[in-house]
C-alpha cells in the first residue's frame with residue numbers, strides 16, 4: 001500500500017501469541033489484557049534497548065474491547081481492564097516515542113467474540129484516528145471471504161479518509177488460504193502494508209518450520225508482489241517464550257530477516273532471557289530485515305531438511321543467505337557448498353561473515369567452496385558483501 005508507511009517491515013511488539021485472550025484481571029492482574037500490560041511493555045521497549053534497535057509499534061491485539069459498542073455505535077475499551085481508555089493508552093505509548101497499534105475484525109465479531117467492524121468500518125476508522133492509532137490489524141473471523149475482496153479496500157479507503165497515517169495490517173489472504181482459495185496478491189499488496197498469508201504461529205519449532213515451509217512454496221507468488229510499503233507477514237516472533245531452543249530462536253530471527261517479515265515480538269519483555277534478548281537486539285540481523293531495497297529473500301535450494309535461502313541486500317550486489325537445517329539428527333551438519341550455490345554469482349569476490357557471531361569467514365569467489373557447519377534445528381546466517389563494483 002503506497003501510503004508512505006511500512007517502507008521497511010514494521011518492528012514492534014504484539015500481545016497475542018504470549019498473552020492471548022487472558023481477560024481475568026482479578027486473578028491474573030500481571031498477565032491479563034489490560035492497559036497496564038501495554039504500558040509496561042512500552043516502558044520495557046523504551047528502557048531496555050528495543051526502541052533504540054528499531055522496535056517501535058506497541059500493538060494491542062484481540063480482547064481489548066467491551067462486549068458491546070457504546071450508544072453512539074462507537075467501539076469502547078473494556079472499562080475495567082482499560083479504565084483510562086484507549087486514547088490515554090495511545091498518549092502514553094506516544095510519550096515513550098513509540099507507535100500505537102490496535103486490532104479489529106472485518107466480520108461481525110473478532111475471533112475472541114468481541115464486536116466486529118462489519119457495518120461500522122467508517123465509524124471505527126475515525127474512532128481509531130481520534131485515539132491516535134498508528135497501526136490497524138484487521139482480522140477476518142466471522143466474515144464471508146467473498147466480502148473481503150471489496151471490504152478490505154473499503155477499510156483502507158476509510159483509514160485514508162481520516163487523514164491520519166495508519167499502517168494497515170490485513171489478515172485477508174490467510175482466510176482465503178484457509179478456505180483453499182488462491183488470494184489476489186496484487187490487489188492485497190495495493191491495499192495493505194502487511195498481510196498475513198498463513199495460520200497463526202504457536203509457541204513451537206513445529207509451528208515455525210510449518211510457516212517457513214509454507215513460505216518456501218510461495219504459492220501465488222506473494223514474494224514477487226512484496227516491496228517497500230507492502231510486506232508478507234508470517235506472524236509474530238516467539239523468541240523469548242517457552243517453546244524454542246537457542247538454535248531455533250536464532251533460526252526464526254534469521255528466516256524472518258531473510259523473508260523481509262515484520263518483526264513483531266510477542267514475549268514478556270519484563271522477563272527476557274539474556275540470550276533471547278541478544279537475538280532480538282542483534283543489529284546485523286535487524287539490518288538485513290530492514291534492508292532499504294525491501295526485496296524479500298527466496299529459497300534457492302531445498303535438499304531434504306537443508307534449505308538454502310538468499311536475499312539481495314545493500315551494498316549493491318551483496319546478499320544475506322541462510323542455511324537452515326530442520327533435521328534433528330543430533331549432530332551438526334558440515335557442508336562444503338559452492339558459493340554460486342549460495343547465490344554468490346558475481347564475477348567479483350565476496351567478504352563473508354557469519355551474522356549472529358559476527359565471525360569473519362573469508363573472501364570467496366563464486367567458484368570457491370565455503371565450509372559451513374549448521375546445528376540440528378538451527379541456521380547458518382551469512383552476509384556476503386560484494387567486492388566487485
Ligand SMILES: OC[C@@H]1[C@H](O)[C@H](O)[C@@H](O)CN1C(=S)Nc1ccc(F)cc1
Nearest residue numbers: 016061062110111112139141171199200
Ligand atoms: O483472536 C485473535 C487471534 C490473533 O489475532 C491471530 O493473530 C489472528 O490470526 C486470529 N486470532 C485467532 S485466535 N484466530 C483463530 C485461530 C484458530 C481458530 F480456530 C479460530 C480463530
